Amino acid sequence: MKSIYVGNISFETTPDQLRELFARHGDVVSVKLINDRYTGKPRGFAFVEMDDESAESAISATDGVEFEGRSLKVNLAKPRGVWRMRRPRQ
Numbered sequence: 001m002k003s004i005y006v007g008n009i010s011f012e013t014t015p016d017q018l019r020e021l022f023a024r025h026g027d028v029v030s031v032k033l034i035n036d037r038y039t040g041k042p043r044g045f046a047f048v049e050m051d052d053e054s055a056e057s058a059i060s061a062t063d064g065v066e067f068e069g070r071s072l073k074v075n076l077a078k079p080r081g082v083w084r085m086r087r088p089r090q
Contacts, residue, residue, distance in 0.1 A: 001029065002055035006062075007045040007073035009033075017068070018046055025061055026054020047077055 006018065015031040022028050029049040036043055050058060055076070063074040 001049055002052050003077035004048045004050065004055055004059060005045065005073075005075055005077040006048055008070050009042075009044055009046060009072065010068035010070050011042045011044060013042075013046075013068050015046075018048060021062065021067060022048050022050065022058050025058035026050050 004022070009018070013033070015033055018031045018033070019028050022031075027050065029051075031046060031048050033046045034043045035041060048058075059074050059076065062072055065072050065074075
């Protein structure tokens with residue numbers, strides 16, 4: 001099972017629309033649209049879970065594709081917390 005990061009999505013995009021887009025490349029296990037914890041508004045990205053083989057196919061087929069008027073940024077999701085690890089400023 002692999003988690004796919006989907007960025008630059010329209011704020012009006014629904015989980016069903018993302019499921020439909022990625023289902024063309026294999027079985028979608030889950031779709032999670034991320035909302036701001038304080039306002040509840042969409043943050044413009046989501047995570048899609050698929051089996052390993054389908055995930056690789058879906059990433060290569062959808063990265064850079066225009067969807068709902070926006071060019072998607074699609075890649076393998078990094079483990080939680082990795083994006084916060086930054087080198088200290090000098």
